[in-house]
Amino acid sequence: QLSLGQVLEYSGEVRRAILDYEHVWSYRRSTLGPDNPMAVWAQCAMVSGYRKLRRYEDAEKAVVEVIDSRTRTLGPRTASTVDAIIQRLVLYLDSERFLEALEMAEFILDGNLVEQWFERTCQVEHVRALLEVFTGNIADAINILEASVDEALKRNEKGRVRSILWVRLDLATLLRRKGRDDDALMLFDDIVTRIITESKTIMPVSTWEITQSPHDLQIAEEALRLVREIKTYEAEVLLKRNKLKWARQEDFWILEGYPPADTGWMKRP
Numbered sequence: 001q002l003s004l005g006q007v008l009e010y011s012g013e014v015r016r017a018i019l020d021y022e023h024v025w026s027y028r029r030s031t032l033g034p035d036n037p038m039a040v041w042a043q044c045a046m047v048s049g050y051r052k053l054r055r056y057e058d059a060e061k062a063v064v065e066v067i068d069s070r071t072r073t074l075g076p077r078t079a080s081t082v083d084a085i086i087q088r089l090v091l092y093l094d095s096e097r098f099l100e101a102l103e104m105a106e107f108i109l110d111g112n113l114v115e116q117w118f119e120r121t122c123q124v125e126h127v128r129a130l131l132e133v134f135t136g137n138i139a140d141a142i143n144i145l146e147a148s149v150d151e152a153l154k155r156n157e158k159g160r161v162r163s164i165l166w167v168r169l170d171l172a173t174l175l176r177r178k179g180r181d182d183d184a185l186m187l188f189d190d191i192v193t194r195i196i197t198e199s200k201t202i203m204p205v206s207t208w209e210i211t212q213s214p215h216d217l218q219i220a221e222e223a224l225r226l227v228r229e230i231k232t233y234e235a236e237v238l239l240k241r242n243k244l245k246w247a248r249q250e251d252f253w254i255l256e257g258y259p260p261a262d263t264g265w266m267k268r269p
């Protein structure tokens with residue numbers, strides 16, 4: 001039921017997802033207590049759903065309870081606890097509690113709570129950059145996001161960091177505000193591949209090659225923005241119409257999280 005809730009949430013059916021989360025949370029809590037791991041996981045998922053529906057007070061109440069429970073039972077530095085703290089960070093961003101969000105981001109980074117998980121680091125840095133945008137420091141925001149993209153390239157993190165895709169989109173938006181259109185377009189290199197049909201045999205054989213043409217980079221960005229808007233079908237149609245395909249479907253996989261913060265769905269620059 002929790003898995004079904006996740007599928008529904010990431011498909012945009014947030015209200016239906018919350019019903020699943022709340023059912024699991026209520027049942028496990030009543031039978032096994034408020035610190036039952038599955039009950040707490042469901043409650044943390046509820047935070048995400050409440051935030052997306054702008055039920056900020058409900059989200060705040062739930063996330064405080066989750067962090068308290070996980071800190072007491074698992075410790076303050078475990079992945080589960082850190083994910084809940086990042087959920088709270090994104091909640092503060094969306095509800096425009098920018099000062100509190102900035103303090104929390106600094107607490108996470110200065111306390112090295114995410115240093116062992118690159119994707120979680122990307123999420124926190126992404127929020128920190130957006131906070132700079134909303135407080136009038138676009139140049140600093142660009143520097144933060146560029147550093148995340150550069151680090152991902154240095155690590156050769158292909159197909160393993162979903163959150164960096166959303167970083168690229170917001171960075172492109174900010175670069176264009178500064179007139180750096182070419183730099184913005186290059187952020188979408190190596191995301192799609194072009195289908196080339198060879199007719200040397202009786203039956204055509206499709207092969208793939210990485211492309212860097214401006215047209216294909218533009219289509220890659222447009223398709224990625226559609227995915228972020230939960231329009232995956234429209235994105236596939238766009239790619240197919242232009243004889244393109246995602247270079248790695250696994251770029252979009254959600255690899256871990258208890259549950260992870262959905263930084264694809266949060267306040268944007």
